[in-house]
Amino acid sequence: MKTITELEQQIVEDFELFDEWEEKYQYIIELGQKLKPLAAEYKMDGNKIKGCQSSVWLNAYNEGDKIFFEADSDSTFVKGEIALLINVLSGQSAEEILSNELGFVDRIGLRQHMAQTRANGLAAMIKQMKLYALGFQHKTA
Amino acid sequence: MSTTDKNISSFNVAQIREDFPILNEKAHGKPLVYFDNAATSQKPQIVIDAITNYYSHYNANIHRGVHFLSQKASNAFDDVRFKVKHFLNSRSEREIIFVKGTTEAINLVAATYGRQNIHAGDEVLITAMEHHSNIVPWQLLCEEKGAKLKVIPMNDAGELMMEELDFLISNKTKIISVVHTSNSLGTVNPVKEIITKAHSKGIPVFVDGAQSTVHSIIDVQDLDCDFFAFSGHKMLGPTGVGCLYGKAELLEQMPPYMGGGEMISSVSFEKTTFNEIPFKFEAGTPNIADVIALGFAIDYLMQMDREASFNYEHELLTYAMHHLSTIDGVRLIGTAKNKASVVSFVLNDINAFDAGMYLDTKGIAVRTGHHCTEPVMTRLNIPGTIRASFMFYNTKEEIDALVEHVRKAIAFLKPQHA
Numbered sequence: 001m002k003t004i005t006e007l008e009q010q011i012v013e014d015f016e017l018f019d020e021w022e023e024k025y026q027y028i029i030e031l032g033q034k035l036k037p038l039a040a041e042y043k044m045d046g047n048k049i050k051g052c053q054s055s056v057w058l059n060a061y062n063e064g065d066k067i068f069f070e071a072d073s074d075s076t077f078v079k080g081e082i083a084l085l086i087n088v089l090s091g092q093s094a095e096e097i098l099s100n101e102l103g104f105v106d107r108i109g110l111r112q113h114m115a116q117t118r119a120n121g122l123a124a125m126i127k128q129m130k131l132y133a134l135g136f137q138h139k140t141a
Numbered sequence: 142m143s144t145t146d147k148n149i150s151s152f153n154v155a156q157i158r159e160d161f162p163i164l165n166e167k168a169h170g171k172p173l174v175y176f177d178n179a180a181t182s183q184k185p186q187i188v189i190d191a192i193t194n195y196y197s198h199y200n201a202n203i204h205r206g207v208h209f210l211s212q213k214a215s216n217a218f219d220d221v222r223f224k225v226k227h228f229l230n231s232r233s234e235r236e237i238i239f240v241k242g243t244t245e246a247i248n249l250v251a252a253t254y255g256r257q258n259i260h261a262g263d264e265v266l267i268t269a270m271e272h273h274s275n276i277v278p279w280q281l282l283c284e285e286k287g288a289k290l291k292v293i294p295m296n297d298a299g300e301l302m303m304e305e306l307d308f309l310i311s312n313k314t315k316i317i318s319v320v321h322t323s324n325s326l327g328t329v330n331p332v333k334e335i336i337t338k339a340h341s342k343g344i345p346v347f348v349d350g351a352q353s354t355v356h357s358i359i360d361v362q363d364l365d366c367d368f369f370a371f372s373g374h375k376m377l378g379p380t381g382v383g384c385l386y387g388k389a390e391l392l393e394q395m396p397p398y399m400g401g402g403e404m405i406s407s408v409s410f411e412k413t414t415f416n417e418i419p420f421k422f423e424a425g426t427p428n429i430a431d432v433i434a435l436g437f438a439i440d441y442l443m444q445m446d447r448e449a450s451f452n453y454e455h456e457l458l459t460y461a462m463h464h465l466s467t468i469d470g471v472r473l474i475g476t477a478k479n480k481a482s483v484v485s486f487v488l489n490d491i492n493a494f495d496a497g498m499y500l501d502t503k504g505i506a507v508r509t510g511h512h513c514t515e516p517v518m519t520r521l522n523i524p525g526t527i528r529a530s531f532m533f534y535n536t537k538e539e540i541d542a543l544v545e546h547v548r549k550a551i552a553f554l555k556p557q558h559a
Contacts (some may be wrong), residue, residue, distance in 0.1 A: 021169045029495065031552065043207040054494055055524075074524065075556060077490040 004096055007088045008104035015108040024109070025077070032080030038072035049121075049128050054078045056125060062130040065093050065140070067133055071125075081110070081122055089129055094140075097133035102126055152449040158534050160185040164478055170516065172235075172505030173289040174539045179352060179483055179530035180505040180508055181374045191434040202426055204403065219431055220474050222419070225384050228439045229369065230360040236352035236392065237272045238385040243351040244274040246385035247368030249320070249422065250347055251278040255316065264313040268330065269295040269520055270323040273513045275349045278357050279318060284285075288315075290420070295520065298499060299326040299475040303334065310342055310465035324474030325512040325528065327483030329353065336365050338551045345391065351375055353554035356481045358447060358452060361386050378438035382431035385422075392418045396494045399424040429540075454482040457531045457540060466546045470551045474526045483505035485512075486549075491554045499550040500527075505543055 002010075018024045042059040049056040054075035061068055069090045071082045088104070091095050105111055105122060143413045158164050161183045167172045175183060189465040195217070201210035203218050221320050243545055255278075259265065265279045269292050276290075283290045291309055294302045317339050322329050336346045341483075345367035350359060355376035361369050368391070372383040374413055389396075397404055401424030406414040415421045465471050474485040488496055499510035510525040511518045529543060 020502075025285065025498060025502045026553070075494045077492075077495045077498055079401075 001091060003064035004088055004092055004100045004102075005045045008100075008102070008107075011060030011084060011088070011104050012107045017078070019064060021109075028033070028074050028084075028089070030080070032073075032085040035072075035086075037084045038070055042070070043072060049124050054121070056082065056121070058082075058125065058128050058132075060136075062136055066091050067094060067097060067136055069129060069132075078121070082089065082125060085129065094133040094137040098130055149474055152446065152533070153292075154534065154536055155455070158163045160537075162189070163535050164534060166480050168504040168506065171503055172501075174505040174535075174542055176529040176535065176539070176543065177508050178449055178532040178535075179375070179406045179512075179528065181183075181380070182355060182377050184377055184438070187437045187441060188379065188434045191437040192430050194347055195358060195430045203429055209253055211455055213363075214429060214433075216428070217433045217436070221432050221439075222430075223497065224436050224439045225386075226444065228359070229386055229546075230362050231360065231386055235418050236386055236389050236420045238387065238392070239432055240370070240383050240422075241351055241428070242374070243370045244370035244384035246368075246370075246383060247275055247347070249280045249348065249366050249385060249398045250318075250387070251282045252399050253422075254345075254391065255279070255282045256286075257394075257396060257549065258284075259288050261316045262313060263288040263315045264291050264311065265289070266291045266309055266317040267292065268293040268301055268319050268327060269503060270299065270330075270514060270517050271320050271337055272324055272330060272349065272351070272414050274351075274517070276516070278289040283353060289313075292516075293319075295328075297516075297521070298477050299323065299521075300477045301329045303330075303331065304311055306335065306338055310338065310344065311467050312342070313334075314339075314342070315346050317344055319346065319348065320351075320482045322356065322483075323475070323514070323517070324348075324352050324386065324483070325514040325517050326477065326485055327480040328475060328477040329357075329479040329481055329531075331362055332366065338475060340365065348523055352483075355442070356451065367391055373435040373438065376437040376438060377441055379431040382428050382435050383425055384435075389418060392422070396507065397421050397424070401425040403427070444478075445533075454531055457535055457537065458482040459486065461529065461531070461540045461543070465538065465547065466552065468544065470546055470555075471547065474521060474523065482531040484530070485528045485547050487523055487526055488551055488554075490556050491551060493525045496547070496550045498525055499548055499553065500543070503542070503546045507543075507545060523551070 038057055038059060043057045047057040047059050049058055054073050056073045056078060058071040069086050073079045145414040163183045178507040199210050199213040201214045222237050225237045257280060265283060265288060267275060267279060279290055293307055293309060296302055307386040319330055319332055319335055321332050332348050339346045347368040348366040350369050350371040354371035367388050404416050404421050404424040406416050415534055462473060463487055465469040466473055468491045471485050493509040497507050500507050508528045512528060
């Protein structure tokens with residue numbers, strides 16, 4: 001299993017291939033189209049993330065000390081963003097999830113293309129994932 | 142057709158576009174196609190220059206100084222009130238109050254006229270297609286007073302069901318506040334008919350003109366509305382300035398909105414007497430630079446052949462609606478008979494936000510979402526729309542680009558396993 005930093009570096013390198021925003025957009029849409037849909041039973045209000053312009057549902061579970069995420073959205077672009085976050089965070093330990101700043105979001109130039117509310121949506125997703133990690137840490141402490 | 146064609150040929154869009162420097166900008170390296178005019182319009186050079194000129198040459202506080210600059214700034218500021226009076230055809234410049242925008246105007250009336258005249262058990266009547274700005278201030282008032290907010294419904298085309306009006310107006314109705322032109326659907330509402338009906342029962346009417354002021358001739362005396370409001374930034378002016386028109390006899394009876402400088406006649410610790418209208422409602426140093434620039438926006442509009450610009454915008458609207466509706470997978474939202482140049486649509490199985498972002502990558506600026514009219518979306522059972530809104534500086538070529546890229550967006554975004 002690669003570390004969060006290694007996974008982030010891989011994404012940054014993937015995005016360096018793109019010169020245009022258009023290409024980044026298309027790549028993120030493709031990631032979104034490939035993301036496994038969340039089972040209907042998890043698409044409930046309790047799993048809905050507040051602060052996103054689009055509807056986003058996030059489910060988390062653990063296997064041993066590793067935390068796994070699965071998520072869905074009515075927007076394919078948002079699903080693509082989620083796919084990036086899941087790629088980096090899913091399967092990591094609570095400590096690793098909580099200690100990482102996820103600087104890749106800025107480094108791939110995603111934030112600069114988003115209005116504040118959209119960036120806040122992304123921030124809300126990251127926050128929710130970290131809250132799960134925190135909750136898991138407390139439960140097992 | 143022939144009269145429309147004649148108007149369009151007399152309407153020189155290429156020349157008009159030269160007045161708006163931003164239209165030469167690129168977005169993501171592509172020529173900008175600006176179709177978010179219902180959110181805010183672009184500004185002609187004379188409006189931009191007015192702000193720079195004010196700050197470069199005669200910035201001073203107004204109505205207070207005895208000095209040269211203050212006189213010059215005061216005169217420029219005061220002139221705009223007369224320009225707005227002329228622009229809206231109000232009886233007197235005393236009926237024109239400078240505010241931040243339509244939102245502030247509605248809040249002002251709800252907090253003054255509303256608080257004074259609406260009591261427990263009374264009713265405020267609005268429509269199903271109000272912007273949140275014309276819902277929330279009345280809702281707050283109703284909650285405070287124990288009054289009830291009632292709503293004129295709309296049909297599937299996005300037109301008000303006027304036949305319901307007679308049942309909704311009662312002796313409990315204390316004010317009716319209606320949007321002139323819907324920002325999310327483009328519907329132009331029959332406000333004059335509503336005003337006539339309301340007045341027959343002695344009920345005052347507030348008209349939200351945020352979307353209508355740039356796309357039609359506003360004559361507040363002809364409409365006979367009691368209040369009318371518009372935002373400067375949606376009609377070629379700067380942000381942060383707008384106007385509230387109110388009939389003098391109503392404004393005179395209303396209590397002040399905010400306390401501070403300019404709105405007073407005299408102040409002692411025992412008692413303050415208030416200034417006359419409109420100053421009673423203009424506490425504090427006003428937005429001098431932007432008011433002056435608004436005056437230039439009005440000048441720009443008044444020197445145009447406005448009838449020709451309306452006809453041209455209508456032509457853009459019908460052209461866009463026709464070509465978008467021929468695309469398989471596009472559903473137009475808001476198909477009222479009387480419409481301003483706003484096209485809202487949804488795509489089958491494709492998220493509006495994803496499609497809006499696709500268009501953005503091509504340099505086309507649209508808006509997606511509920512457009513601050515969530516009840517409209519709930520009524521039509523859709524989460525949101527893609528909205529393209531046109532101004533007289535837009536072109537058919539730009540609409541062609543929109544249509545082409547909507548087609549491409551559908552092909553690119555359509556679900557893989559559908």
